[in-house]
Amino acid sequence: MATTVSPTADVNFGNRDKINWITLVAMVIFHVLAVAAFFYTTWSAVVVALVLHWICVGFGIGLGYHRLHTHRSYKTPKLLDYFFAVCGTLTLEGGPIFWVAVHRIHHQKSDQPGDPHTPREGAWWAHMLWVMFGDALHGNTEVMGKYAPDLMKDKFYRVLTTYHWVPLTVLGLILLAIGGIPWVLWGIFLRVVVGLHVTWLVNSATHMWGSRRFETSDDSKNSFWVALITFGEGWHNNHHAHPRSARHGMVWSEIDITWMHLCIMKKVGLAWDIVVPTQSQIERKEIDVEEAAA
Ligand SMILES: [Zn+2]
């Protein structure tokens, strides 16, 4: 049974006895309204959803939560760092401290006991059920913070994690005011559901299906189709082998849109100290997982 988690206790993600009601109800509402969006289709609503998908998943998750906030694969001006964190909250995947903590635990315990989302506990568990069960920690910044002490030092991340749902609510009201119901259904509900599922595919599909470039201790795979819909996050075996690398697609044919974003940012001076393994490091897999997560 669930117990109160103290800041020193391990987080119990796998507690299947306890339903995370807030998340479950939110997911049901979002999925129902995502389907409803198809009855309110306008061209402008579709464009709004596509642009927001690019900003929220491409910038918020790929450039922000994952490669910047979790792995610190590059440096960028603080304002842009914060902007990416706000974009990340617009995916409804929790605030930056929650996301980073969960993902660092995933790297530390990949496909082992304690991994928040491993297909070894079931494909649907790894894909989406893991967020609906276990201790409701999305808003518990203090508990999750011990896994992201670097982010905990910054009040902006702490407040944003506790109130991670606020930017999405504000965005929804703005869309309602400008474009009415179609913009809200497409730009918030359908777009969030699609964003959730493509992100979740990295946890489920790329730990089950695809090819392996590196002999890692986990089940991670490289998946071309997941990479295409996640802005490059599908080169997941490359990523587990070289977690600090800002580049996940290791060769030109491994399309990695987030890496393309970074190349543009570097050109205009918005990204520097970009971590990329050398050829010999790729061959010897010298980038350390624990070091990257520390
Ligand atoms: Zn993984």
Ligand SMILES: [Zn+2]
């Ligand atoms: Zn990672």
